[in-house]
């Protein structure tokens with residue numbers, strides 16, 4: 283009896299162990315590059331740098347931002363080049379009373395919103411993005427990481443419109459992540475290229491997904507990464523492409539989701 287149990291443990295255990303090294307689409311880690319708020323520098327700096335190396339980015343677009351409304355044709359091209367256009371609401375409402383929120387105007391203070399209003403704005407943004415890229419599968423990022431309206435979480439009201447959502451807590455995402463509507467990310471502001479690369483190395487060591495959150499790339503935003511640090515990270519990803527998968531946020535979320543039935547089965 284004992285030997286049968288040992289045999290079963292071996293048979294079950296070995297493939298699991300073997301899988302653990304390359305659990306991200308056959309690679310050791312996954313790296314998702316996200317860019318928030320629809321900035322001109324995304325079109326002018328980030329996308330040319332990504333395209334040069336054949337890497338993919340996810341752009342969480344604030345649909346009312348001038349860099350989106352005034353450059354729609356360019357975003358169309360970005361989408362046809364397999365980057366992801368994602369939803370970051372229409373007006374980017376945030377809770378104005380929190381520290382460092384002086385930029386929040388009374389009209390777009392999330393504290394004065396209702397769940398219905400934020401839901402409507404998010405749905406309209408999906409429609410706008412669909413008119414640019416023709417896609418129906420979409421992901422979302424909470425503006426300022428605020429997830430509540432008047433103390434009420436609004437995720438349940440909007441999640442049917444999305445495959446997944448990005449939160450703002452700085453953490454590596456494990457292969458068996460359960461909460462697809464609050465996926466962790468690292469907010470980048472002023473880090474060196476070496477510091478960015480260290481996050482990728484950490485993901486490779488722990489077989490994780492790491493999601494980078496950029497705003498400014500070579501300027502245009504208080505939260506900024508230098509062109510040099512950004513370029514160093516991209517070159518590292520290119521050099522490590524045998525070991526590191528670079529999906530869009532949507533591709534990574536669908537990959538996590540595809541494993542759900544397996545996870546459920548293994549819990550039985």
Ligand SMILES: [Zn+2]
Nearest residue numbers: 318319425426
């Ligand atoms: Zn934002």
